[in-house]
Amino acid sequence: MNFKGEQHPGVKMPTGDTLGFRLNHTMLRVKDPELALAFYTRVFGMSVLRRLDFEELGFSLYFLARLEEEEQVPEEKGERTVWTFSQKGLLELTHNWGTEDQADFAYHDGNAEPQGFxxxxxxxxxxxxxxxxxxxxxxxxxxxxxxxxxxxxxxxxxxxxxxxxxxxxxxxxxxxx
CATH class of the missing domain: 3.10.180.10 (2,3-Dihydroxybiphenyl 1,2-Dioxygenase, domain 1)
Incomplete structure (x- = not known):
């Protein structure tokens, strides 16, 4: 790989200390996981790789990807968890339990003022x-x-x-x- 990235003010050359670093996932908070999962699986063809529940904290994480036909995903949950956290470009949907029952509840989309995400x-x-x-x-x-x-x-x-x-x-x- 010869291309080392575009150079702009503020760009620093990576050191060997970051070898193997990769972006694994982006997280979005969702009000109703059933609606969100239906949307991402039906409309964008994604699959849920792993659901992790944290009962003591009251939330669930859903890791989704658009799998290729030839991809071999482990069946065993522990192995699949490790595999999931070694992938690139996943979408994590985080559901804080109970938000689906709050009629006026909504997350900030990041595009309304003040803008962010x-x-x-x-x-x-x-x-x-x-x-x-x-x-x-x-x-x-x-x-x-x-x-x-x-x-x-x-x-x-x-x-x-x-x-x-x-x-x-x-x-x-x-x-x-």
Whole structure:
């Protein structure tokens, strides 16, 4: 691997101390796990790799991934837990028990004021087909591929209002400087 990353002010060259570090997952808090799991498994084709319950703390973690056909996932829970925490690009949905029963409860989506967290992103093989799939599944759009100043980028919302960017990689070659 010759490419060492783009250089910009503030970028430091990694040292050997970080060898093997990788981003494992991003966590979103969800009000109702049944609704969130239905959305991510049905609409985005993800699978739940592992659920971890923490009864004394009153919450559950659901680790999801879009598995490839050839991936070999361990069946035994302990081995699958270790395997899960060694993967790249997982989505963790955290459910604090009881929030699903609170009618006025909602998490901040990060895009309302004050802004903070922005979105997660899925890459798809065909953006037009993905838009049609979202329409067929009543997914709420923030922006379609032909709208706004940034074309070929879609934004939809999940069941908790979090934004999801959806892109087709080969349509983004000319993006930015």
């Amino acid at each position: 922005g979105h997660i992103c899925f890459s798809v093989p065909n953006l037009d087909a993905a838009e049609a799939w979202f329409d067929a599944n009543d997914v709420e759009f923030i922006k379609r591929a032909d709208q706004g100043k940034m074309k070929d980028v879609v934004f939809v919302k999940d069941t908790d209002g979090y934004w999801i960017e959806v892109v087709q990689a080969d349509r983004l070659a000319a993006l930015g400087d």
